[in-house]
Amino acid sequence: MNDEVIYLDHAAATPIDAKVLAAMQPFFADDFYNPSAPYAPAVKTRREYEAAKQLLARTIGAKSDDLVITAGATESINLAFASVSGHVVSSSIEHHAVLAAAKLHDVTFVEPDKKGIVSADKIKAAITPKTQLVSIALANNELGTIQPIRDIAEVIRKERERRLLAGDHTPLYLHSDASQGVGQLDVNVARLGIDLLTLNAAKVYGPKQVGLLWAAPLVVLQPTIVGGGQERGLRSGTENVAGTVGFAKALELANDHRKFEADRLQKLRDKLQKQLVDAFPEAVLSGNLKHRLAGHLHISFPNLDAERVLFALENRGVLVATGSACAANKGTRSHVLTAIGLAPEVADGSLRITLGHLSNDESIAKAGTILVEEITKEYARSTR
């Protein structure tokens, strides 16, 4: 990346950490063997693959046997939804992958509150005796709002208990896509109380096209890709050894530095937020400010054209998003901002600023100055 660039879109993509790439390197041209081959070097490659899966499992407090390595969060989400055929419950502010997978089922989308929180009570009200899956992201990818997954898990637990006592064997699982939160939040599956977990290496300084789906032992997964029977028959195809080793290293690093990094990013984010709110008192902060990812800042400048600001910022080397990358690409207003009831003239002036490894005191101070200058200019232009 150009040294002049100040990257503030860590929620969309992250660069591979040098330590992660170093861990992957041996598997490109040296230990390149097919892990299913019988000779010793391939058996060693398989062992390194299994060790990487064990490391991944350990960092989420799970067993390696309950992981399926996939080509990313979208595939994991599709695999999670394929485990059920009945009614599903999700929220209207989920990532497009969850929305699309949910729509293949009979689905109820719960609305969030004005701060983007999906309450356990609303989930409870949406669950019917036929509901088989509830899917809520740990943290919303646009707002950074952290959802009350433990409370939702408790609702699920009680409904399961009710069904058990009633002799009703309809399964009910809780799935959470924690791709967006994994660098800054605890993703221990037992503490979260979930049954299915999706993670994505590309959001945590690991390689692209690697993800995992963890499923509790009682969950019966149905493969979406059949073939050679890899991953216990749940996801066929030659194993991605380099990618999985890189993913494990990335998750281990995230785990080791989570507290430190979250504190660091929160301080930087709060400083930038204060600078912008002080300069533009009319600015609207979205999301739940108490329960929010440390590096996330969603801020709207009423009556401003965020896309114009984005390009003005880009000209000065500051890269931010107007919404999630997928939605932005389609030129439509964010479904998340619509769902939390942001007025169109506020929503259209929204920037999503997400800090991460590439952020430091200097770059954030410089970005703050440039943001204030460019937004001031744009306000001046638009009110002329």
Added chain:
Amino acid sequence: MNDEVIYLDHAAATPIDAKVLAAMQPFFADDFYNPSAPYAPAVKTRREYEAAKQLLARTIGAKSDDLVITAGATESINLAFASVSGHVVSSSIEHHAVLAAAKLHDVTFVEPDKKGIVSADKIKAAITPKTQLVSIALANNELGTIQPIRDIAEVIRKERERRLLAGDHTPLYLHSDASQGVGQLDVNVARLGIDLLTLNAAKVYGPKQVGLLWAAPLVVLQPTIVGGGQERGLRSGTENVAGTVGFAKALELANDHRKFEADRLQKLRDKLQKQLVDAFPEAVLSGNLKHRLAGHLHISFPNLDAERVLFALENRGVLVATGSACAANKGTRSHVLTAIGLAPEVADGSLRITLGHLSNDESIAKAGTILVEEITKEYARSTR
């Protein structure tokens, strides 16, 4: 890889070419942007992704718009089969991915001849008015036998013509997985006369977990992974820029050197074959010796335990396979060898020796000597 090792299992896995890795390198930590993000560096990343797809398309004589980038051949095959709901025709010697995907449909498996050729006549006989897909690999992954795809395509064309004249709109497509042949055979889709083509980067000195499915414009694909709508809605998930750039480079290199490399490998393979057949006149060569991948040698030593030979060879640094890696891993007799009618005492003494980039005069001469010595020892032991 250890310099002492003589790798003769190129059909199972190939090391990433140094040029391919160099082409991928910028996309790991520098141009790591989400191709769907709106700012210029991300737009540049998207352009490089699109350029890589165009290069891939060019090498197979297709248009970039008709490619779907996947996580490998298995996913591509699943996507190809998901395009139809009716009867399918395949052969009993296909890769496990094709067998498994085919079994999700009403399927007729055609038997090959004794040399592993799936004849166009047998395909013709298996096609019913309800058949919607025929899937035959360009080259068999165990025997290396090259299938008469053009003849099969002609059968398909005639059946389509018949349906058209009869006012029958039932679609009929021909899919071929050319993963195994791409380094040594022409894979121009128009010349092959096919409607769907699967390729895998990992078999052609590209990265693992990258593949493509090409589909002719008239084929209506159904996504197996839904979400953000990438790849024209046919395969959602953030694009694998590094992997696709690597795949394109690998396919370009294969295309540029195909003739030279096929000639080189054929000479080496023929030399090794002669050495083994001279030393063991009872050896059985399987597959069609005229229509066979240049680097492929399938040879059986009757009444020998191939697994023992494999481990004896491994101790001396020579890595070969007893069958395809997937099947070998399951400890069952190869379905391909059963289908071509190899007697059990011949099948169980089978080695699959596949040459490739890592093979040269010196290594093949050395491997020949070691093979003769170890097989001689094993025959001596087993007849004691």
